[in-house]
Amino acid sequence: MAKWSDPRRQSMINRGLLIAGFLFILFFIYVLYAANQGNLPLFIRRIYMFSGGDKVGHIVLLALLTFFSNWLLRLKSIQVAQHHLLVGSLLIFVLISVEEFSQIFIDNRTFDLADLFSSYLGIFLGDVSARFIGRQMNSGKHDN
Numbered sequence: 001m002a003k004w005s006d007p008r009r010q011s012m013i014n015r016g017l018l019i020a021g022f023l024f025i026l027f028f029i030y031v032l033y034a035a036n037q038g039n040l041p042l043f044i045r046r047i048y049m050f051s052g053g054d055k056v057g058h059i060v061l062l063a064l065l066t067f068f069s070n071w072l073l074r075l076k077s078i079q080v081a082q083h084h085l086l087v088g089s090l091l092i093f094v095l096i097s098v099e100e101f102s103q104i105f106i107d108n109r110t111f112d113l114a115d116l117f118s119s120y121l122g123i124f125l126g127d128v129s130a131r132f133i134g135r136q137m138n139s140g141k142h143d144n
Contacts, residue, residue: 066126
């Protein structure tokens, strides 16, 4: 069984994640645009048909968006105090905060603090996932 640190395997995984990340960001932009137009696609509206579905949608979409954003930025981090913060996570945090508060001014959207907190939970989960996968892929690099 190939290790995470196998260079060929890493290259294949990295390439796949980069392509998936780019495609997911395009999908997310489409969903955001459709939501602002009041015209979400049926397959997205179905997610919202059960109690709490919109919160689950926020968590899943933002976890994936954050994970892929961090991966596309190659897990770039900045140090604030004694913490290393992933740049992708920070960008998504700021953009989603602005987007959610902007709903106050969009007629067919509704600002909801619970949506915002669900988005923040998704950002946290995406950040943790990106860090975990990054560590797994780097863990065996020096095991030769």
